[in-house]
Amino acid sequence: MPCFVYGPERTLPDIRRDAFTVLQPDHGVSDPHPTAGAMAVGARLPLIAYNVWLADPDLSLARAVARKIRSPNLRTLGLQVGHRVQVSMNLIAPEVVDPATATDAVAEHAEVAGCELVGLLPRAVLGRIPPERWGELGLAEDRTIEAQLERR
Structure with a gap:
């Protein structure tokens, strides 16, 4: 193989x-x-899988936003899921582009309807984001890698 x-x-x-x-x-x-x-x-440092849902269900808008914000540290796709669209992202270097930064980048081009963390994120990344934004961004302490490991 x-x-x-x-x-x-x-x-x-x-x-x-x-x-x-x-x-x-x-x-x-x-x-x-x-x-x-x-x-x-x-072998790499952890990445964060993260989706930002758009208020407008136009797939071409989601794809355009994804193209505009894409970078070496932020891999993006505009996707349709049912009747909704999202900018689906892999935050390759979350110490450079965290969920707040990624969401703000999307919001510069389209109205954000919601955010979704797929899986977990490092506690250090969460710690750099103001706690008052966690709810808006779909983040919480119990969604960190460390919190899950401490439960075991």
């Missing part, structure tokens, strides 16, 4: 785009497996 390694020097999008053309696997055979393709293994 071909295996690509990703991290700070090479991102997962780099591998998806360039596998078997520009990039050769770091381990295993040099051709894709006939049914499984290849695997990618990475």
Whole structure:
């Protein structure tokens, strides 16, 4: 099975785009497996999966906002979910772009209807956001990685 390694020097999008053309696997055979393709293994700091729901259900607006705010530290897509749309985001470097910063970036281009943390976030990231914004941003102390580990 071909295996690509990703991290700070090479991102997962780099591998998806360039596998078997520009990039050769770091381990295993040099051709894709006939049914499984290849695997990618990475080690990185935690990222935050985060969605911002828009008040306007226009998918083209969500996609336009996603394009405008996208950066190396913020991967974005405009998606439709049922009759609603969202800017779906991966905060790759949450110490640079946290949920508050990402939400504010969306709000510069569209009315925000709500926010959704997908999974957990590091307590240090939550600690940099004013507590009075946590409710608006869909954040809470019990949604931190550390709070979940302390419960065990």
